[in-house]
Amino acid sequence: MRLDPFYLIVDSAAWIERLVPLGVRLVQLRIKDMDEAALRAEIRAAKATCARHGCQLVVNDYWRIAIEEGCDFVHLGQEDLAAADVGAIRRAGLKLGLSTHDHAELRTALAAQPDYVALGPVYPTILKKMKWAPQGLDRIAEWKRLVDPLPLVAIGGLTPERLAGVFEHGADGAAVVTDITRNADPDARTREWIAATARWR
Ligand SMILES: Cc1ncc(COP(=O)(O)OP(=O)(O)O)c(N)n1
Ligand SMILES: Cc1nc(C(=O)O)sc1CCOP(=O)(O)O
Numbered sequence: 001m002r003l004d005p006f007y008l009i010v011d012s013a014a015w016i017e018r019l020v021p022l023g024v025r026l027v028q029l030r031i032k033d034m035d036e037a038a039l040r041a042e043i044r045a046a047k048a049t050c051a052r053h054g055c056q057l058v059v060n061d062y063w064r065i066a067i068e069e070g071c072d073f074v075h076l077g078q079e080d081l082a083a084a085d086v087g088a089i090r091r092a093g094l095k096l097g098l099s100t101h102d103h104a105e106l107r108t109a110l111a112a113q114p115d116y117v118a119l120g121p122v123y124p125t126i127l128k129k130m131k132w133a134p135q136g137l138d139r140i141a142e143w144k145r146l147v148d149p150l151p152l153v154a155i156g157g158l159t160p161e162r163l164a165g166v167f168e169h170g171a172d173g174a175a176v177v178t179d180i181t182r183n184a185d186p187d188a189r190t191r192e193w194i195a196a197t198a199r200w201r
């Protein structure tokens with residue numbers, strides 16, 4: 001499977017409606033702490049926008065709702081994975097991306113036969129508190145050897161200026177939250193990301 005090299009992650013359907021029409025091809029809806037009815041409404045709206053713009057939607061965490069809402073891609077962390085029914089996800093035809101941060105997690109992830117593996121945090125992130133030190137670029141090269149032929153997504157503290165290092169070390173995709181959503185001009189920054197990833201598309 002081939003992923004778009006620019007992997008946008010946002011926390012609302014409103015962000016998706018705003019940024020996907022600019023040319024985003026791969027977006028994750030990552031919502032925390034929302035009641036189920038509101039969550040379903042967000043997923044439905046995100047799905048409709050993505051369908052209109054030919055963008056692949058990945059739903060973070062909520063694999064059951066993603067199945068029920070007819071989505072086709074979920075992302076799970078290790079704790080999410082331990083509690084998930086991977087067979088049900090597969091039987092429903094969804095693709096699966098998994099987070100990894102160390103070798104033990106990578107073994108667990110590969111055993112689940114995901115469609116991509118994510119490695120992070122490559123650089124320090126301000127989005128959430130993490131127990132892992134920044135992985136660094138050499139770790140990307142090591143991970144690529146271990147996950148090949150699966151696509152490898154790099155995440156954590158990424159900016160357009162850091163993309164060459166990430167892709168030259170073997171990443172197939174670069175995922176981003178704050179560099180775009182907390183930028184003074186998220187639309188312009190999204191266009192910058194699209195242009196900066198063009199040579200790996
Ligand atoms: C592409 C991508 N990589 C990693 C993560 C992190 O997933 P997880 O470890 O489950 O943490 P939360 O995002 O759920 O806080 C991700 N969402 N996407
Ligand atoms: C959600 C997430 N997961 C990570 C991991 O390492 O698994 S790093 C991360 C935060 C990514 O946000 P930003 O681009 O703002 O640093």
Ligand SMILES: [Mg+2]
Binds near residue numbers: 060061075076077080
């Ligand atoms: Mg999660």
